[in-house]
Amino acid sequence: MTTAPEIKLKRFLHFGRETPFYQPVDHLVKSFPQNCLTSVEELIADEKATDAVIHIVKAFSDGYSAHPQYLVYALAWCARQKTSLPLREAAYNAFKTICKSPQNMFLFIKFAKELSAPNSGWGHGWRRVVNDWYLNQEPLQLAECATRYRSMYLWSHKDILKLAHPATEDVAKQAVLKYIVFGLKEAQQEFGDKAAAQPVLQYLQTVEEFKHCKNEEQAARMLEQHHFSLEHVPQHLLKSKEVWTALVPCLPLDVLLKNLKRLARLRFLRGNHVVVARVLDALENQTALEESNVHPAQVLIALRNYELSGKLKYTPPDPSKEVKQLPQPNPKVIEALNTLLESSFKLLVSTGMRYMIVVDTRPQMLTSRCWQCQVQPLQAAALLSLCLVKAERDVMVMAFGFGTPAPVALEKSMSFKQAQDKLKEVPSTTMDLAAPIEWAEKTKKSVDVFIIVTDNHLRGIKVKPIDALKQYRTSLNIPNAKLVVCALSVPEFFVASPEDPGMLDVAGFDGQVPRIIEAFSRGAF
Known part of the structure; x- marks a missing residue:
C-alpha cells in the first residue's frame, strides 16, 4: 500500500x-x-x-x-x-x-x-504578484510595512523593488517607493511639494527621527505616541528601560512570552521595577489572551524558560567582559504565568474525537528534559493530558501499570499542577507501546485516537504497535483509528509506518506539538 x-x-x-x-x-x-x-x-x-x-x-x-x-x-x-x-x-x-x-x-x-x-529572471507572473503586493496597499500601510520590516532572509524591500519595477499613478505610493530605494531625503525633494504625499512623508520623517533618537525618554514618548512596534525599535534602544516600559503594553501576548527571557537578562524583571508592573498587567489581560490564540503549551514553555533563567549565566559577546549570573526569577511574574497557563486552557476547542492518552510515569520522566526545550517530559505529558480532558468529552487518561494500563483520574476542574501531581502518584513500571491498544481491543473500548507519551522508551515487547493498531481497527470496526507516539527526550525515532496515514511520530516538544496532534486527530493530514 x-x-x-x-x-x-x-x-x-x-x-x-x-x-x-x-x-x-x-x-x-x-x-x-x-x-x-x-x-x-x-x-x-x-x-x-x-x-x-x-x-x-x-x-x-x-x-x-x-x-x-x-x-x-x-x-x-x-x-x-x-x-x-x-x-x-x-x-x-x-x-x-x-x-x-x-x-x-x-x-x-x-x-x-x-x-x-x-x-x-523573475518572469511576468512573479513580477506581477510582487508589484500587486506593494501597490494594493494603502500608502500609510505601505510606509509602515517598509519601515517595520526593512529586510528579512537576506532580502530587502530595496532589492525587491529594483527587480520588480512597480509603477503607480498614486503620488503617496510613489513617495514611499522612492523612500525605499533612495531614502527620505530624495523622497522629500521630489514629493515635498505634493499635498497628497504629505501624510506618508511626515510618517517616514517621524520613523527616521525615532530610529536615530539617542534620548531614551524621548524615544519612549515617540513609541507610545505613534504606536511603533518592536520591529521599529533600533538596536541601540533595545536595552533601554524607558523604551521597554513603553513597549510592553503594545506587544502581542505571544511576542511578550518570547521576550521574557530577554527582559530577565536586561534585569528589568527584578523587584518592583516599573517594567514588572507593565508585564504583570499584560499577562493578566484576558482580552489580549483571547485575541492572541496562545496555546497552553506556549505558556508552559515560557514559564519554564523564565523559571530556569536564574540558573543560567549570561556570557557577553565581548570575551573581556565578566560572565554574569542572571537574576533570580520574580515570584510575581511566575505567579502571573501560572495564572495565564490556567486561563489559556479556556481557549481550547473540541475535536469531537474519542481519545486514550497513555503516559509513561517512570522516574526518568521527571529528571530529563524534552528535546528542544526546558520542559520535563512528565510536565509535557501532563499538559497534553489536561488539554484533552478540558477540551474533549470522551477522554481516558492511562498510565503504564503492572501488566495492564492503569486509569488516572484527571478532572476538568484540575489545575496543571494537580494533574502533574496526579501522574507523579502512579507507580512506575516497564512499558509496552502495543499494550494500551491490546487492552482497548480486549475491553471493547472505542477509541479514535491513541496517544502514547514517553521520554525515550519505544519498545513493543510482544507485538509491534502497527500490528496491534491494525488488529484493533478490524476487531472493533473502527477503520480510521489513529496512533500518535510522542518520545519527548529523543531527536529522532521511527514507530509509525510511512504508508499508514493513521500513524504519527513526534520527537521532542515545542509549542506546536498539541496543535499538530489536534490537526492530525481532525484529519487535516
Whole structure:
C-alpha cells in the first residue's frame, strides 16, 4: 500500500515532511532538499496539479501549520516548477492570500529565488504578484510595512523593488517607493511639494527621527505616541528601560512570552521595577489572551524558560567582559504565568474525537528534559493530558501499570499542577507501546485516537504497535483509528509506518506539538 500524494502533501504543509514524523525545531528558516515535494510531482502526473494549491490555501486557512515556511515553500515550488502551467498560474493567484504578511512575502522571494535556475529572471507572473503586493496597499500601510520590516532572509524591500519595477499613478505610493530605494531625503525633494504625499512623508520623517533618537525618554514618548512596534525599535534602544516600559503594553501576548527571557537578562524583571508592573498587567489581560490564540503549551514553555533563567549565566559577546549570573526569577511574574497557563486552557476547542492518552510515569520522566526545550517530559505529558480532558468529552487518561494500563483520574476542574501531581502518584513500571491498544481491543473500548507519551522508551515487547493498531481497527470496526507516539527526550525515532496515514511520530516538544496532534486527530493530514 502506498500513501496517497494528498496525504503526503498535507503532512509537508503542516510540519515540513512528507513522512509521518514531526520533529520540533527552532523554526529558523531552512533550505529544503530538492526531492521534498514528490507529492506535488505525483499530483501533476495524475493530472490533478492545481489540487496542490487548493490544499495549500486550506492548510493556511485552517491555521494548524507548525510554521508558515512550509506553506510558503510549497507555494513557491508550485510557482517556479516548469511542468504544469495551470499549477504555476494557480500558485501566483494564491500568492495574495498566503503571502499577505511581509514575513511571508519575503519568505516567498527567498524560496522562489532558490528554486529558480541560475541567472534566470523573475518572469511576468512573479513580477506581477510582487508589484500587486506593494501597490494594493494603502500608502500609510505601505510606509509602515517598509519601515517595520526593512529586510528579512537576506532580502530587502530595496532589492525587491529594483527587480520588480512597480509603477503607480498614486503620488503617496510613489513617495514611499522612492523612500525605499533612495531614502527620505530624495523622497522629500521630489514629493515635498505634493499635498497628497504629505501624510506618508511626515510618517517616514517621524520613523527616521525615532530610529536615530539617542534620548531614551524621548524615544519612549515617540513609541507610545505613534504606536511603533518592536520591529521599529533600533538596536541601540533595545536595552533601554524607558523604551521597554513603553513597549510592553503594545506587544502581542505571544511576542511578550518570547521576550521574557530577554527582559530577565536586561534585569528589568527584578523587584518592583516599573517594567514588572507593565508585564504583570499584560499577562493578566484576558482580552489580549483571547485575541492572541496562545496555546497552553506556549505558556508552559515560557514559564519554564523564565523559571530556569536564574540558573543560567549570561556570557557577553565581548570575551573581556565578566560572565554574569542572571537574576533570580520574580515570584510575581511566575505567579502571573501560572495564572495565564490556567486561563489559556479556556481557549481550547473540541475535536469531537474519542481519545486514550497513555503516559509513561517512570522516574526518568521527571529528571530529563524534552528535546528542544526546558520542559520535563512528565510536565509535557501532563499538559497534553489536561488539554484533552478540558477540551474533549470522551477522554481516558492511562498510565503504564503492572501488566495492564492503569486509569488516572484527571478532572476538568484540575489545575496543571494537580494533574502533574496526579501522574507523579502512579507507580512506575516497564512499558509496552502495543499494550494500551491490546487492552482497548480486549475491553471493547472505542477509541479514535491513541496517544502514547514517553521520554525515550519505544519498545513493543510482544507485538509491534502497527500490528496491534491494525488488529484493533478490524476487531472493533473502527477503520480510521489513529496512533500518535510522542518520545519527548529523543531527536529522532521511527514507530509509525510511512504508508499508514493513521500513524504519527513526534520527537521532542515545542509549542506546536498539541496543535499538530489536534490537526492530525481532525484529519487535516
